[in-house]
Amino acid sequence: MFIQVGSKRRHWATDPYSIWHIHAPRDPYLHHRPGRLATQVLQGPGKVLLPLPLEVIAYILLHVPYPNLKFFYDNLPAGDSLRLVIASKLYENVHYGQYDPNDQSRYHISISELIALARGEIKALIRSLSFHGYQNDAFLSFCIRYPVFVSQIPQIEFDGTQEYLRSYASNVPLDNMVKLRFVEADDLDMHLIPPNLREVFLNFNDLSPPVFKRWPSKLRTLEIRDCESVLDIELPAGLELLACFDSGELWRQFPPGLKKLKLVSNVDTFLNDFTFPDQLTDLTFDSDDFEDPDIVLLQWPTSLKRLDLSNNAITSLVGVSLPRCLEVLRLEFCQIFTLENVNLPSLLKQLYLKGNPLSSMDNVKLPNLRILDISANPNSNSENIESLSKVLFPSLLEKLVAEEQPVSDWSSTLLPTGLKVLLIQTSEHPLSLTFPPTLEVLHLKFPESSDSSIFDLKLPTTLYLLEVKNGISKRIPWNLPYLKDMTMVNLTGNVVIPDTVKTLSLESQDWSLFRNLKVPYGVEKLKVSCLLKEYPDTVVDLDIENFDTHGDVQMPLQLRSLRVNTCDFTGPIPEENLKLPKTLQRLEGDVAACLAESVNWKYKIS
Known part of the structure; x- marks a missing residue:
C-alpha cells in the first residue's frame, strides 16, 4: 500500500502526521489538503511514495473527517484493499435522519447505502446505528425489507414516537436497542x-x-x-x-x-x-432558587468531584464547607460579589464564575486551577473587573476566560507561561499586549469602531484557533503555521486567510473585505456575511448571510449543509439561484419550505 505524501520524503516513525491531514493542533503539516492529497493518491503524479501497513492506515483513518473518507471511498478502485479499510471506518457508526452539521460523531448514511450494506454490495459492518422515527418513511420500509440485517447490528439508538417504534417492533426485534428517546x-x-x-x-x-x-x-x-x-x-x-x-x-x-x-x-x-x-461524584442543582442558607447547611457527599450550582440566588461562599475532593465547581450566573475569605478545595481544578457581579479578584486565594472563567454578564449593570495586575494566577493554569470584563491592564498582568487558552477583551494598543509563548487558542475583542490594527499583535506561532472582534485588517500574510480555526468579526480592510485554515468565519458590514477575498482550498466549514465569487470544493458546511437573490454562484461540489439568509426578506431565494449540489443533506434559511423539506428528508427507497 502506497500513499502520496508530497514532494519530500517523510518517515512514519518520526513524523506520523505528515502523510495525512488530521486535526492535530501541533501538526506542522496541517497545510496538506485532503482533497488534493486524495487526487494525488488516486492519480499517482510520480512523486515519492511511502509504503504503510494497513493497520497504520486504519489508525490514521480514525482522525479523518467523514466527508473526506467518503471522497476517498468513492474514488478508489473497487478492488483496492484501502477501499475496504475506509469502508470499515466509514460505516462503523452511522446515523439515518436529518443531517446535523454539528454532529460529526457518526456518518450520515443514505437509504441506498443501507441497502447496499444489507445486500453485501458494500463490504463493511455497522456496529452502531441511530435513527429518527417520527413518521412512516423510507427507513421503516427498509427495516421491513431487511429485518435480519437490522437485528444483527450490535447497537441501535432510537429517537421518535411510540407509534413509530411500535411499527418498527412489529418487524424487527428490540433486543439490540440500547438507547431510547421519546418526545x-x-x-x-x-x-x-x-x-x-x-x-x-x-x-x-x-x-x-x-x-x-x-x-x-x-x-x-x-x-x-x-x-x-x-x-x-x-x-x-x-x-x-x-x-x-x-x-x-x-x-x-x-x-x-x-x-x-x-x-x-x-x-x-x-x-x-x-x-x-x-x-x-457529579451533582447539579441548576436554576432551583437556592440561597446562601441552603448550601451552608447542606451535607455534601464526601465522594463528590463535580458540583454545579449555577443560576441560583447564591451571594456568598463564606462559611460553605465544600467537599475536599471537589475538582470542578460551577457557579455561573449567581449573585456572588467576591471570593475573598472563601476556602476553595485544594484539589479544585476548574472554577466557572461566568455572569457573577464580581468587581475584583484581588486578595483571592486560588488553588492550583487548570481552568478559570470569570466572564462578565453583558446584560448586567453591576460593576465589573477593571484590573487583574495584582492577581497571582496559578502556575498550572491552562485556560483563562474573562470575556466582557473591561480589564484595562492586560499589558501589566502576569499570565502563566503555560497558558493554552485565553479569551479576553481589551482597549489597550495591540503593540502593548504580550501573550504566553505556547498559547493555542485566543479570543480577542477590541472596542467597537476600534482603529486597532490586528497586525500589530505579537501573536505566538503556536495558535491553532484565533478569533478577533473589531479592528482593522491589512492584506499581510500571517505567521501562524498551525492555524486551523479562524474567526474575524466587524473588521474593516482586507484579510489574508492562511492556507492551513479548515474552519473560517468572516462577519463584517464592510463589503470590501469580501470583494477580493480568496478562501483557500482546504476550508471545510465556512461562514460569510455576503455572497462570494467562488468557493473551494472542500467546503462541506456553508453559511451565507445577506445572500444576493440576483446573484449566481456555483456551490461547492461536496457541500453537505447550507444556510442562506437575505438582507431584507422579500420571499424565498429562487431555487435556480442556489444551484444545489446532489451531495446536500441539510438546507436552512430564506428558502421555500418545500425545497428545504425535499433536501432535509430526501432519502428514498430505490
Missing part, C-alpha cells in the same frame, strides 16, 4: 421498553406519567423532562446517571450506586430533604 412519553407502554436498554430519555409535556416499574436490569441512564410528578417512576437499582428537568415533585432517595445526579429548573427542591448516595 411524548405521558402514555408510554412499558411493553415497548427494549429488554437490553441502557439509556432512556422521556419527555412528559407537563403531564403525570403512569406507574413505571420493572425497568431492564441493564438500564444505567434515565433522563426525565417536563413531568408533573416523578414519584410514580421507580428508579432502577443499577442506575448510575439520573437527570430531571422542569418537573414537580421529586424523589427523596436514590439508588445506592448512583454516580451522577442532575436536577435543573425543578419546582420541588428542598436540599435538606435529599439523601445522597455515598458513591455520587
Whole structure:
C-alpha cells in the first residue's frame, strides 16, 4: 500500500502526521489538503511514495473527517484493499435522519447505502446505528425489507414516537436497542421498553406519567423532562446517571450506586430533604432558587468531584464547607460579589464564575486551577473587573476566560507561561499586549469602531484557533503555521486567510473585505456575511448571510449543509439561484419550505 505524501520524503516513525491531514493542533503539516492529497493518491503524479501497513492506515483513518473518507471511498478502485479499510471506518457508526452539521460523531448514511450494506454490495459492518422515527418513511420500509440485517447490528439508538417504534417492533426485534428517546412519553407502554436498554430519555409535556416499574436490569441512564410528578417512576437499582428537568415533585432517595445526579429548573427542591448516595461524584442543582442558607447547611457527599450550582440566588461562599475532593465547581450566573475569605478545595481544578457581579479578584486565594472563567454578564449593570495586575494566577493554569470584563491592564498582568487558552477583551494598543509563548487558542475583542490594527499583535506561532472582534485588517500574510480555526468579526480592510485554515468565519458590514477575498482550498466549514465569487470544493458546511437573490454562484461540489439568509426578506431565494449540489443533506434559511423539506428528508427507497 502506497500513499502520496508530497514532494519530500517523510518517515512514519518520526513524523506520523505528515502523510495525512488530521486535526492535530501541533501538526506542522496541517497545510496538506485532503482533497488534493486524495487526487494525488488516486492519480499517482510520480512523486515519492511511502509504503504503510494497513493497520497504520486504519489508525490514521480514525482522525479523518467523514466527508473526506467518503471522497476517498468513492474514488478508489473497487478492488483496492484501502477501499475496504475506509469502508470499515466509514460505516462503523452511522446515523439515518436529518443531517446535523454539528454532529460529526457518526456518518450520515443514505437509504441506498443501507441497502447496499444489507445486500453485501458494500463490504463493511455497522456496529452502531441511530435513527429518527417520527413518521412512516423510507427507513421503516427498509427495516421491513431487511429485518435480519437490522437485528444483527450490535447497537441501535432510537429517537421518535411510540407509534413509530411500535411499527418498527412489529418487524424487527428490540433486543439490540440500547438507547431510547421519546418526545411524548405521558402514555408510554412499558411493553415497548427494549429488554437490553441502557439509556432512556422521556419527555412528559407537563403531564403525570403512569406507574413505571420493572425497568431492564441493564438500564444505567434515565433522563426525565417536563413531568408533573416523578414519584410514580421507580428508579432502577443499577442506575448510575439520573437527570430531571422542569418537573414537580421529586424523589427523596436514590439508588445506592448512583454516580451522577442532575436536577435543573425543578419546582420541588428542598436540599435538606435529599439523601445522597455515598458513591455520587457529579451533582447539579441548576436554576432551583437556592440561597446562601441552603448550601451552608447542606451535607455534601464526601465522594463528590463535580458540583454545579449555577443560576441560583447564591451571594456568598463564606462559611460553605465544600467537599475536599471537589475538582470542578460551577457557579455561573449567581449573585456572588467576591471570593475573598472563601476556602476553595485544594484539589479544585476548574472554577466557572461566568455572569457573577464580581468587581475584583484581588486578595483571592486560588488553588492550583487548570481552568478559570470569570466572564462578565453583558446584560448586567453591576460593576465589573477593571484590573487583574495584582492577581497571582496559578502556575498550572491552562485556560483563562474573562470575556466582557473591561480589564484595562492586560499589558501589566502576569499570565502563566503555560497558558493554552485565553479569551479576553481589551482597549489597550495591540503593540502593548504580550501573550504566553505556547498559547493555542485566543479570543480577542477590541472596542467597537476600534482603529486597532490586528497586525500589530505579537501573536505566538503556536495558535491553532484565533478569533478577533473589531479592528482593522491589512492584506499581510500571517505567521501562524498551525492555524486551523479562524474567526474575524466587524473588521474593516482586507484579510489574508492562511492556507492551513479548515474552519473560517468572516462577519463584517464592510463589503470590501469580501470583494477580493480568496478562501483557500482546504476550508471545510465556512461562514460569510455576503455572497462570494467562488468557493473551494472542500467546503462541506456553508453559511451565507445577506445572500444576493440576483446573484449566481456555483456551490461547492461536496457541500453537505447550507444556510442562506437575505438582507431584507422579500420571499424565498429562487431555487435556480442556489444551484444545489446532489451531495446536500441539510438546507436552512430564506428558502421555500418545500425545497428545504425535499433536501432535509430526501432519502428514498430505490
